[in-house]
Amino acid sequence: MSFFRKLLVFSLLVAPLATAHASEIIGQGTTRCEKFLKLTELNDQVEDTFMNWAEGYVSGLAFDRSAHGVEVDASIFLFHYSYDKEKIRQFCQRSPQSSYKDAVHHTLLELLQDQGADIGKDEQFKLH
Numbered sequence: 163m164s165f166f167r168k169l170l171v172f173s174l175l176v177a178p179l180a181t182a183h184a185s186e187i188i189g190q191g192t193t194r195c196e197k198f199l200k201l202t203e204l205n206d207q208v209e210d211t212f213m214n215w216a217e218g219y220v221s222g223l224a225f226d227r228s229a230h231g232v233e234v235d236a237s238i239f240l241f242h243y244s245y246d247k248e249k250i251r252q253f254c255q256r257s258p259q260s261s262y263k264d265a266v267h268h269t270l271l272e273l274l275q276d277q278g279a280d281i282g283k284d285e286q287f288k289l290h
């Protein structure tokens with residue numbers, strides 16, 4: 163990969179960090195799906211970096227929900243890695259203006275619902 167491509171990928175990955183506030187989502191999750199898809203076309207390893215962010219987001223969400231008495235098994239996301247990647251890509255292709263975080267969140271909700279989790283009363287888990 164040329165120096166300029168590496169620089170482009172790096173700048174696109176860290177740019178969202180420069181404007182984030184403490185109460186906001188930071189990192190790759192703020193990237194629009196359209197940009198995520200373009201980045202993965204340039205370098206297939208970028209998707210793994212995004213998935214690392216996704217794992218942290220899902221873990222944090224599960225931790226937050228447990229503090230509110232809602233048990234969420236975050237490991238379900240880790241055990242379906244290939245499925246998750248494909249579902250996230252599909253969401254981004256359908257909704258290119260959405261954020262990567264939205265794609266991850268939607269994928270987690272689908273996984274939880276497919277596993278029969280009772281998340282219907284939890285506002286945090288509403289599908290948009």
